[in-house]
Amino acid sequence: MKNKEPLILVVVIIFTLVTYYLVEPFAHSQMHKHVESEHFAYADLPAPTKTGDVARGQELVLGAAACTGCHGIEAAGMPAPMDAVTAAASYGVNPPDLSNAGLVYDAKFLTDLIKNPAHALMVEHKFDINKGQMHPMVPFYGAGGDMDQEVADMVAYLVSIAPKAEDLTPAMAFETACGRCHAVHYEKWTQIGSKPMFKKKQDELAFDTQVLDYQDSLKAYMGKLPPDLSMYIRSRGEHFISTFVENPQNYLAGTAMPRVGVTAESAEKVIEYLEDSGDTKRHERESIGVNVMLYMLIFVIFAILWKKQVWRDLH
């Protein structure tokens, strides 16, 4: 009698793989829209034509352009004019400190943002000047000279005060780009900063109250409270997050979430931050996985040898 086992095995494997293909890759390709990465090129934004002058930029940012009326710049010794909760009550969301802006955000994006925030952020459907809906960030109308040159100078200044590229940490990227709207409670991050340990319950409650007040302003500004991102790396996955951040309108036309304008490198750091939150043990999983697989392969060898020994007399 010929051995039918190889044939049976092939049949079992084929039916299993066909089922797997249909319910996983195929079904998901039908259920979810696929968006290709644009590699954070921001191709819709014009490339800056002027070379900026740092000293001139500094004068503008700290002076005529009035940036520091709303934004703090810790790196230049300028504290935020208001605390986060008051700022959110005034603007809807706390305007970011600009110390890292030159590193985290794309220069093209910053250039466009300064001139026309709603356009760069892709929230023109929400902030239409013709309908009297002003974006809380006031556009820069020029300081009397060549406006493109002035904007280039300001961007050059922001780049000059930003940390070096190799010093960019996942937390820095996340907090600058995402953290004023999204909490990550697995990393103890709230919209107003990291939640410290408190000795007194009263202090903790006071902090929580501030967070709730901030969230109320944010809710009114965004339409709903932006979700906590603790498990987003597992619920959405790297590809979705990265392409969503690149252009939220691609997935959710009309969403209040702005295009954040991060560079490709910053986006990678943001992903790393989310992995540290929602997939903390990924390195351990990989290293233990290798050992377990090796152990199982050795077990297979012994199992085959035992079977051969026992069955020697049975044939």
Place this chain on the structure above:
Amino acid sequence: MAHFTKATSIKDWLNQRLAIEKVEKVMMSEYWIPKNINFLWAMGMVLVITFALLLVSGIFLLMYYQPNVNTAFDSVNYTIMREVDFGWLWRHVHGVAASVVFLIIYIHMFTGIYYGSYKKGREMIWISGMLLFVAFSAEAFSGYMLPWGQMSYWAGMVITNLFAGGSLHADGLVEWIRGDYVPAQAFLTRFFMLHVLLIPVAIMGLIGLHFGALRIPHVNNQDGEDIDFDVEADKYLKGDKAGSKVIRFANDFMAKDMMVVAFYLVFFFYLVFYHYGFAMDAVNFDPADGLKTPAHIYPEWYFLWSYEILRPFSTDIGLMAFAFAQVIFIMLPFLDRSPNTVPASRRGLFKYWFWAMLVDMIVLTAMGKLPPEGIFSTIGLVAALTFIGLWILLPIITMMEKKA
């Protein structure tokens, strides 16, 4: 009272009290299994090992899981996945095993159908096996509620709604099952109880019944051969191991089982470490939110075929078709009217029935996950009607079958 003598060894001491030598013979060395079997006969042992993995990983998870609607999600995703040493490993083992166990159950079931292992005295093996399938389904469903993610909540909502019985509007029954108008704390706690106590106990009892049901009719073989176990066992014990048509359960059969188990575990741990996504749906990593229905609600892959029998019809007809699909497999020994206990390949029309059923269930499974739109709805409807049609045809084609 039995007569006890001074024991000569620990073994003798135990033997006088527990008859361990006799137990060993009955359960292992003189429990006879046919020799002409293939690796599909090892699926029982593969299931035992998978169940053991589920039980052990479940015990570890149970030490940190909190069945409370406010803390359940974080106890799984924060405490177990981040804080507890190897908590992530136990969770991935548990999640992957819960999915893979159904793959093996389906292989085991279709092996039984192909070789006619539910006939001529083996009916109780089949029936106890199908009861195990029901118990495992309930166990899988109740376990899926526990992380209290979006899919937990909405699957709980949809499945408990089925008990309203469509036009019967048995909403009181649904509330009674949920302990609330919607899935909430009472719902979570009772499904927790079912998952960690009542259903596992039932499963263990049914496994005992399933094994017991094998004893008298013996295990089937791949050639449909009617083996005289007493004669063949005698031949084996007299030393003609090669000539005998039977082998000992241990170590003969066990050695082959463990070889298959070893290969299986390589596959299993590959999934645990490198390809677990299929068993841990992304949607369930969003915390339960009763105000936000997910865009697509679908059960895990192993329930998709019966879900698709429910879906293409109007509510009442769908529920009837669904109820039909749930109970019909258990009736198989009585719907197959042919006296032949041989592989499907030697059974005339049944051969085509078998492959048609297998393919139809895979089509149903695929359509059950896809959005019910356009061509997918049509294919789903045809496949659901085919499923019902095949079962209606079964008694007819098996009655026409000639004696093999």
